[in-house]
Amino acid sequence: MKIIVIGGGTSGILSALSLGKEGHEVLVLEKNDKIGGLCRSENIHGYTVDIGVHAITMLNNGPLIRLLNQYSQYLPNFKPYGEYYIRTNQLYKIPVSMHEWMTTAVIPHKDKLLVTSKIIDLMTVGFDKDTSVYDIVKDLNLSEPTSEFFDTFSYFLSGEGMDKTPLWRLFTGAGYIPEDDIIPFIYNDLRINPLRTSISKKFDSGRLWNMVDDGLLKSIKNKSKKYITKFMGEARFGSQGYPLGGVQSICDCICNSMKNTTLKTNEEVVQIVEENDKYYVKTINDVYEADVIIYSAPAVTIPNIVKNVEEVNKYNEKLENIKFSKSTTIWVGDKENYFPYLGSEVWVDYPCWATTTSNYDPWLAPKGKHLMGFSFVNSPEKDAIMAIENKLNINLDKVDMLHVQKTVPEHASCAIDQFFIYPKLKNNFYVVGTDSDPRSMGITRAAYSVEMMLSEFKNIHQPTNVNIQSE
Ligand SMILES: Cc1cc2nc3c(=O)[nH]c(=O)nc-3n(C[C@H](O)[C@H](O)[C@H](O)COP(=O)(O)OP(=O)(O)OC[C@H]3O[C@@H](n4cnc5c(N)ncnc54)[C@H](O)[C@@H]3O)c2cc1C
Incomplete structure (x- = not known):
């Protein structure tokens, strides 16, 4: 099967790596003269400079590591990221656990108590998808420094202030709620609380059966308790690191492990047309034929490029409204x-x-x-x-x-009312990248979208007898 991947950023090359190793013929068309998108480093006067300041999240068995373990011969060498600090008149550790909240000097004591009891409360009763950080903070009468703290934290999690940042983003970003648990919530508009999200969790049927065995009420309590326990202790869902050699090393590990894949740079895709179950992909230089499209360029560009694919076009209005942060x-x-x-x-x-x-x-x-x-x-x-x-x-x-x-750090900012496209648009057209999965951020988010695409793709196209090709 011939697959064309549009765009050679993290999501594009991870898609190419995995689908090529699954035995498909893959062509990546990248408009720039280099592969990697935003996951690149460049040499500036003897310094190896990344595109943006990076910390790679979810390294304890997150989607990037899962995909690399399965498909890549090479793994980047991640160094533990260390601590996050906040600088006011001096440097303070950013409080993330109950213990850190109660001992930090960056937030007045009264605010600490208010915030802590609110967190415990919310984790037990749940909250709505469009509840903003501000919706919760405004009623607590917090001091100005604490409000500013939440506003700044919101900016880095979503690209927006706390009035536009969803509360679920703060909880997942701070590691209190596992990222997988928000997926059904985002795509199905469920209420987020430990019970509902874990019931509809997509990938873990074993967990669902355990809950059925356990009984519903017991599950609510167990799950809430688990999140709250994480907050009380120092442990969090996730770990972070920085790759030796800069973020380019992630891109290099992926590209050097590819099979059955051709990478073409300076090939900007200008039009995709579907005819008799085939796609014709026009670039500024050539026309290529494919059975399956993996679209990893920003989804907001789909309406301009994809011309006659009905399943795609029905999202045009929503796609055009996707917001970026700069x-x-x-x-x-x-x-x-x-x-x-x-x-x-x-x-x-x-x-x-x-x-x-x-x-x-x-x-x-x-x-x-x-x-x-x-x-x-x-x-x-x-x-x-x-x-x-x-x-x-x-x-x-x-x-x-x-x-x-x-x-533009992400193809879509993680703000209230933001649209995230689901990776499978039809059996032979998929979208990957940071606008097709709301979990985590950056490179990890791109990897989540590729995992989701792969699971949908394999359900439809994967012959049962294909083994992953190794050296
Ligand atoms: C300042 C900054 C800080 C960041 N911090 C972090 C961080 O701490 N942690 C983290 O994990 N991530 C971080 N990121 C984000 C991370 O680098 C990106 O989210 C991730 O690399 C995006 O991968 P992607 O594949 O979704 O998109 P991209 O990397 O944007 O790839 C899309 C590719 O498609 C190509 N393309 C577009 N249009 C066409 C076309 N018509 N034809 C062919 N090709 C096309 C583009 O040239 C590009 O190569 C940061 C980014 C920035 C800028």
């Missing part, structure tokens, strides 16, 4: 290391996420130098530069290297 990342190379610890920090007064990537891998910077990244959401470049100079008291004209990137 990011500005300033990379600074210097002999001074402003973040001499493993981890990263968030600034509240001027929302920014900053880290020194050369702390994880010194080879990313020339000897004796450090590489620091500062990612801002929806901020103009000059404001971002000013914020760094003011906060760290440095003159960016005098540093060894300064590099500015403006990008």
Whole structure:
């Protein structure tokens, strides 16, 4: 079967890797001159600079690791990410567990008690899909610093402030609720609470039978208790890391493990037409024929490119409404290391996420130098530069290297009313990428969408006798 993958970002190359290894003939068409999309690193004056500041989530058996374990010969070498800090007048650890909440100095004591009891309450009774962080916070009469904390945290989780950030995003982002549990909630508009989401959990039928055996009421209690226990203790659902060699190493591991796959760069797809169960994919240079399309370019571009596919066109209006957030990342190379610890920090007064990537891998910077990244959401470049100079008291004209990137970090922001397309549009047309799965973020989200696509694809197309091809 001939498969064409449109776009060679993380979701596109993961799709190509898995489908090629499953024995299909795959062609990837990428419009840029390099494969990798946003999961790339580039050499800037001797520094290995990623596209954006990265932390890769869900490394304890999340979708990226599951796919790589199954299909890749090579695995990136992930270094534990360290801690998340918040910088006000000094540096504080971001509180994520009950113990950290109760002992943090960044939030006034009264607010800690209010927030803690509200979290326990919500995890027990549940909440609606469109409940925003603000809907909950506004009635608590929190102090200004605590409100600002939630607003900033919301920005980094969804690209929006707390009024547009869904509460479920905060819970999954903070690791209190497992990400898989929100899938039926998003696609079927269920109420999120431990009972309902676990009943309809897609992939684990064993768990469903256990619950039926257990009895309904007992399950509600058990599940709620499990989430709350996570909050009370230090353990969370997930682990994070940074790949040695930069995020390019993830892309390289995938591409170097491919089978039955051709990668073509500088091939922008301009039109896809369906005729007699075949697709004709037109690029600026050529026309290619396929049995199956995997669309990994932003889904918002589908209405312009896909012309006569009814199942696709019915989503056109929703697709056109997909919102992006924009990011500005300033990379600074210097002999001074402003973040001499493993981890990263968030600034509240001027929302920014900053880290020194050369702390994880010194080879990313020339000897004796450090590489620091500062990612801002929806901020103009000059404001971002000013914020760094003011906060760290440095003159960016005098540093060894300064590099500015403006990008769209995800194909869809995880905001209230946001549309996420389900990966299977029809038996021979699938969409993957960060607009086709709401779980987690970035590279992990892209990998989740590929897992979902694969499970749907295999149900329909996978011959039972095909084995995964190895070297
Ligand atoms: C500032 C910043 C910070 C980030 N932080 C993190 C983080 O901490 N953790 C994390 O996991 N992720 C992070 N990410 C996001 C992560 O890099 C992306 O979400 C992920 O790489 C997206 O993969 P994708 O395949 O969905 O899309 P993309 O990487 O966007 O790939 C889509 C590809 O399709 C191609 N394309 C588009 N149109 C066409 C066409 N018509 N024809 C052919 N090809 C086309 C594009 O050129 C691109 O290569 C960050 C990104 C940025 C910018």
